[in-house]
Amino acid sequence: MEAVVCIKPVPEADSRLRVAPSGATYDPEGLRYTLNSTYDEAAVEEALRLREAGAIEKVHVVSLGPARAEEGVRYALAMGADDGLLLETGPGDAFDPGATANLLAGAIQTGPHDLVLVGRRAGDDETGMVGSALGEHLGIPSFAFVTGISVEGPSGSLRLRRFTEAGEEVLSVSLPVVVSLLKGAQDPRTPTLPNILKARRKPLVHQPLSEVLARLPAPPVRSLPVRFDLPAPRTGARLVEYQNPSEAAEKLVRLLREEAKVL
């Protein structure tokens, strides 16, 4: 059994975004990209744990993005993934979640993919749609909001824990399957320095997007972003000066009662 983890490079969480000259998206210039941290790291971690438990033989990583996305793939390799594939986009290439899933599926289809893992959503556009769209394009079931994967039940199946508004579900699913992870069972590991050095020697293939596109029966349908605005700067914060905590509490309570009228 082999797993494929889809990862997306996103700007670091504390980046200061600017609108791109096109006005349609944010400007990638000068941003530092990381692996879509927490979400995708959790997906990689989960796959590695299954491999360590002997349930999976190999963990492959695939990413769709510009050449610099290599850093995110390398990070996953340093965490312990076996090999990486980067579907390299060119300048100006932009894909919506459906098209992204279509392209990823085109690449994933060519190799073993018993378990396809994605993070719950991307840290930048937050659409959370690629997982389900991947299931559609691969023609296999997909499950979202998963909080744990374990190897139980008949062979060729996995046990998933799923979090819903109504409560927690435990499902037995047969493979192959796409799983979108809400969170992992364990904090993602930090790659150690020796593993970063070792990851340099692991295979990482750059595949030009044209090759993937050529394999698709039809060009991916896509929406195009038209306009992108940054949130308006926040106003209205008011600083309350105080000498000691009890005075602070007193002043805050008065403001909440008399001005905000929430008490």
Place this chain on the structure above:
Amino acid sequence: MPISFDLTPEQRELQGLASKFAREEMTPRAAECDRTGRFPEEVYRRAWELGLMNLNVPAEYGGSGLPLLDQCLITEELASACGGMTTSILANCLALQPINLGGSPEQRERFLKPFCSEYRLASFALTEPGGGSDAGALKTRAIREGDSYLLTGQKCFITNAPQASLYTVFATVDPEKKHAGITAFVVPRETPGVSLGREEDKLGQRASSTATVTLERARVPLQNRLGGEGEGFKLAMATLDSTRTPIGALAVGIARAALEHASRYALQRSSFGVPIAQHQAIATKLGTMVQELEASRLLTWLSAWMVDQGKRATLESSVAKCYASDSAMHICDEAIQIFGGYGYMRDYPVEKLLRDAKLCQIYEGANEIQRLVIAREYLRRFS
């Protein structure tokens, strides 16, 4: 190879690892350890687990054997979170370097491997109460007795001494011979006759520990002598030649933190109706600080690059260490000034940076000595 200032993807990853570690493990404890002087063993242990210690130990002994430039990139990131913790993390490199450089293959196997297979600390013990700058005049005696030596003397200001399991000690077999009598030994902590003084209470870098090590007829087997009798002085100098550059990077890290704090503050604090960054007196301060920081970083990179190319870098490493540490002091001083009264308060981060930066002008060869070395090296070109 043409010069390039582009870091490789691998270098960026190492930098990323160090910066993540600094942000997650060091920053949250920096103020507390500064206040209490606590030695945050959990941070050092985690640094070891991630491979951020013993950066200079060759891969064949289980280390990562990183080029010096990569070591400097890591050091700057760590030091931007806490100078003191960085000193304690780097101390292993300093202590193990004489073994790297002067040890026989058997000694390297015996002494270096344990540091890579488990978390352990080592100390470099050169300085004595009677003087640090004039290392050729050190007084600790090594008297040969059969196939061992008896070491007697005192080593002071030794980083990580209270926690170290091994010391690299420099002693003289004959004080008459001055430099030519100095010999290096590896002294395990449990050796009878080795004792520790109380931990020093320091101005800055308080997360690091510093203490005196006293040797009282401590018996060290011949197999623990690094190189021959009289080869110790050269070994100590060669060690410091390669560890001086990371001290420059350490100073750059502290200075960078000060400059970043000062920049953010200058944009946010207003006086006379505008952010203080718009007053020219503050803007020109920042302009000078940026120049000093950039120059310091480039000097450390140059020096590290020369060492990595196998070139002699005595002048460059002294320039890097001296300039970066003097600049760090100036940058931290100006950062406090930009913070005004708040800068003087312990609740704000910049006064700690000044206290931490000060040490960089003193240890691993005081800056006065660096200037003498630089002038001597430079003047050789004219004679």
